[in-house]
Amino acid sequence: MSIHEDARKWAEENWDPEMTVREWWQCLADARYSLPSLPEAAFGRGYSRAEEQEVKRGLADAGTLGPPSNIATMMAAPTIADHGTPEQIERFVPPVLNGTESWCQLFSEPGAGSDLAGLTTKAERDGDEWTVNGQKVWTSLAVGTDFGMLLARTDPDQPKHAGITWFAFPMLQDGVEIRPLIEMTGNAMFNEVFMDDTRVPHDHVIGDLNNGWRVGNTTLMFERGSLAGAVVELPYARAGSQSEDLDMPAGSFGLRTEGGPRGNVDAAPTAVRFGRYARELGMDDPARRDARTRLYVREEVNRMLGMRARSGVVPAIGNLGKLAMSEIARMKREAGNRSIGAVGMLSGDDARAAIGNGEVQATTVHSPAPSIYGGTDQVQRNILGERFLGLPKEPGPAKETPFKDLSKN
């Protein structure tokens, strides 16, 4: 039997919409169907990304809730699987796979975004623990998360990229203050995170002290690789110890759209959905269809590229896919608004009531985000130029200059 058929058969035998999310996710984790692209030593099946999508296709055919799908599954678990000790893998990966712990990404700071290695959040050793002081910003979904992937400076005497460490940072502690930031979407997905004399145990250092730049780059590689291609969509529930979804019936969840409303939007390709809206509104014509066809082709090519993201076949595939994905976000905005015309000017409840649960309008206000998060388009192009095409590096101070001697910002 193929991977797809195996997964579908397993799901049909095990799925019960009356189970709680917690029970269903434990069942998926026990069968190693939560994140099968993880290595076997990290509770996965060692599948390629394409094989992982086959599992999701099997689950979708059986009509199940999807496995946990979030920052933890996208970045934290694969990073820990690559760089963690067996004890750390045992501690941190299973609660990601059964959805009982959630993670956020504590990388960007007010003075360190594209120039991530310029970060100044400080961690100082204190016996078996570290004391952390500093501020992060643009931290997506930080409220109520259990852990943060924290990059902090542990040795300012070392060069910029050398004195950084990757910590599994406990978020639910005194001294962590989270301030939500309202975006133009009307949501408050991202946040400022202040850390004031906060603590993290030494055994939460992932991938060795002062090796955080390398570990962080693994995280970014997984982030960009995951963002690269569209994947099989499945109904979504929120993970984490603070999530109220865990004790809800697993059958009570719908699909999620990027940056938009949950539920009521089906899993057909975006261009197909937009076509349906255009026909419902009586606005279909060849010019509008042309924009949708271009979108369909671009999304399909990127989906195929994304399938190869973890196979190592094409170098830089994550960067290429991420660039394509931000272009696709703009294409969706164009094709969507062409398809629904003046209805695109509605917002809030009016937009949701008009057509497609407000999907096009939500997509429009979300469209600038993908060219920024996970490293901006310009940064992706710099990486492609410098690391893959061999172009000269940007001018700057000597690489070995201690961080404390560099001018900041």
Ligand SMILES: Cc1cc2nc3c(=O)[nH]c(=O)nc-3n(C[C@H](O)[C@H](O)[C@H](O)COP(=O)(O)OP(=O)(O)OC[C@H]3O[C@@H](n4cnc5c(N)ncnc54)[C@H](O)[C@@H]3O)c2cc1C
């Ligand atoms: C929706 C969203 C969610 C996010 N979630 C998270 C998160 O969960 N965790 C997290 O840590 N961060 C997150 N971020 C932050 C994101 O990683 C940063 O915004 C991004 O890396 C850019 O950094 P910056 O905002 O400081 O902009 P800057 O680095 O100040 O860049 C400003 C402009 O200058 C350009 N630029 C900068 N340097 C160069 C250069 N060397 N060459 C050419 N152009 C350059 C940039 O491309 C950009 O256009 C998120 C951002 C968004 C929009």
